[in-house]
Amino acid sequence: xxxxxxxxxxxxxxxxxxxxxxxxxxxxxxxxxxxxxxxxxxxxxxxxxxxxxxxxxxxxxxxxxxxxxxxxxxxxxxxxxxxxxxxxxxxxxxxxxxxxxxxxxxxxxxxxxxxxxxxxxxxxxxxxxxxxxxxxxxxxxxxxxxxxxxxxxxxxxxxxxxxxxxxxxxxxxxxxxxxxxxxxxxxxxxxxxxxxxxxxxxxxxxxxx
Amino acid sequence: xxxxxxxxxxxxxxxxxxxxxxxxxxxxxxxxxxxxxxxxxxxxxxxxxxxxxxxxxxxxxxxxxxxxxxxxxxxxxxxxxxxxxxxxxxxxxxxxxxxxxxxxxxxxxxxxxxxxxxxxxxxxxxxxxxxxxxxxxxxxxxxxxxxxxxxxxxxxxxxxxxxxxxxxxxxxxxxxxxxxxxxxxxxxxxxxxxxxxxxxxxxxxxxxxxxxxxxxxxxxxxxxxxxxxxxxxxx
Numbered sequence: 001x002x003x004x005x006x007x008x009x010x011x012x013x014x015x016x017x018x019x020x021x022x023x024x025x026x027x028x029x030x031x032x033x034x035x036x037x038x039x040x041x042x043x044x045x046x047x048x049x050x051x052x053x054x055x056x057x058x059x060x061x062x063x064x065x066x067x068x069x070x071x072x073x074x075x076x077x078x079x080x081x082x083x084x085x086x087x088x089x090x091x092x093x094x095x096x097x098x099x100x101x102x103x104x105x106x107x108x109x110x111x112x113x114x115x116x117x118x119x120x121x122x123x124x125x126x127x128x129x130x131x132x133x134x135x136x137x138x139x140x141x142x143x144x145x146x147x148x149x150x151x152x153x154x155x156x157x158x159x160x161x162x163x164x165x166x167x168x169x170x171x172x173x174x175x176x177x178x179x180x181x182x183x184x185x186x187x188x189x190x191x192x193x194x195x196x197x198x199x200x201x202x203x204x205x206x207x208x209x
Numbered sequence: 210x211x212x213x214x215x216x217x218x219x220x221x222x223x224x225x226x227x228x229x230x231x232x233x234x235x236x237x238x239x240x241x242x243x244x245x246x247x248x249x250x251x252x253x254x255x256x257x258x259x260x261x262x263x264x265x266x267x268x269x270x271x272x273x274x275x276x277x278x279x280x281x282x283x284x285x286x287x288x289x290x291x292x293x294x295x296x297x298x299x300x301x302x303x304x305x306x307x308x309x310x311x312x313x314x315x316x317x318x319x320x321x322x323x324x325x326x327x328x329x330x331x332x333x334x335x336x337x338x339x340x341x342x343x344x345x346x347x348x349x350x351x352x353x354x355x356x357x358x359x360x361x362x363x364x365x366x367x368x369x370x371x372x373x374x375x376x377x378x379x380x381x382x383x384x385x386x387x388x389x390x391x392x393x394x395x396x397x398x399x400x401x402x403x404x405x406x407x408x409x410x411x412x413x414x415x416x417x418x419x420x421x422x423x424x425x426x427x428x429x430x431x432x433x434x435x436x437x438x439x440x441x442x443x444x
Binding site: 007010015018019022023026030036037041044131132 | 275277281300303393
């Protein structure tokens with residue numbers, strides 16, 4: 001009995017010792033890489049924002065001038081971040097990520113940029129699980145479909161035309177994939193309406209820390 | 210367990226006991242991340258790094274670990290090595306991290322890592338164990354990259370697309386548009402393409418092995434036939 005207990009104690013000590021050393025290793029790595037990871041994430045974000053709203057158009061730091069909002073228009077239950085670009089204090093554009101929850105294979109994350117006049121500066125897909133070769137044409141790497149949103153607004157096309165062609169609208173669908181573009185068009189349209197209704201408040205609101 | 214020669218370790222890891230083609234371990238990441246040559250290569254290299262770390266560590270601590278608790282200890286070592294590698298990739302190659310996503314942390318569950326720890330590293334000197342880790346990892350990378358290349362070529366008509374996520378902007382020059390104006394072949398990119406591709410690779414390896422055996426057998430060794438009459442060579 002005593003022998004067994006001693007054996008258990010020794011094994012426990014060895015396990016605990018290794019667990020401790022491992023925690024130290026992981027903690028040290030985490031500490032050493034944390035800053036770089038944050039920087040890389042911010043850089044990636046800034047680069048994405050720049051593709052839609054070129055830096056020449058604004059003189060503030062959109063990644064620092066943000067709002068945390070929760071609204072059905074963002075398409076998700078969690079808080080969305082709105083980035084605001086301004087020039088000489090005047091509103092230039094809003095950028096945010098929205099979610100098209102009804103994609104063919106789960107939610108599609110979109111980055112949208114809306115100019116202060118209500119026209120789209122552009123839309124990009126951030127992440128999706130759509131079928132490769134069919135639905136993934138929404139990705140700018142695969143086709144230029146998503147760039148057809150550039151310059152569009154709620155009046156262009158008219159309300160009834162904010163649909164894919166199959167549903168009587170102006171936006172192309174893909175051969176074999178209608179659900180994906182339909183979901184994207186719907187999500188973009190929904191956010192445009194939200195932006196129109198709250199534009200003044202969105203630019204005026206105190207930035208969230 | 211006697212110490213195998215360097216040659217044996219390399220040939221086992223890269224060919225005769227290849228993780229992907231013979232042992233068939235780690236199929237989940239193998240099938241999921243082999244949609245392009247670069248993705249496959251990236252995950253392969255991450256696995257090489259993990260295997261090097263874990264095999265060396267486990268070999269170095271083999272005298273201090275009682276056999277009753279060895280598996281938990283191995284798991285702790287493997288899990289922390291994988292977490293460290295994941296953080297490093299996230300910091301140094303953020304784009305690759307984005308593409309591989311969940312499959313980097315999932316290296317923990319790749320049976321070949323624990324398998325090499327238990328079957329090899331726990332019985333050998335650190336240098337030998339490290340070499341085994343390298344060989345096993347490279348064997349896995351070879352399969353991942355070949356399968357990825359095959360699927361990418363058939364599916365998209367390119368090779369090494371998006372190489373910039375691993376090698377920086379200079380990597381873009383690596384991309385080969387093998388087939389211009391190729392419309393793509395969806396099946397190769399989808400999961401079934403991974404299974405079919407892997408099946409073809411395994412068949413190809415068996416074919417090569419069988420040829421080599423035949424060639425080896427045809428020349429000298431015919432005297433063994435008396436104990437296996439059914440294996441008599443037919444004229």
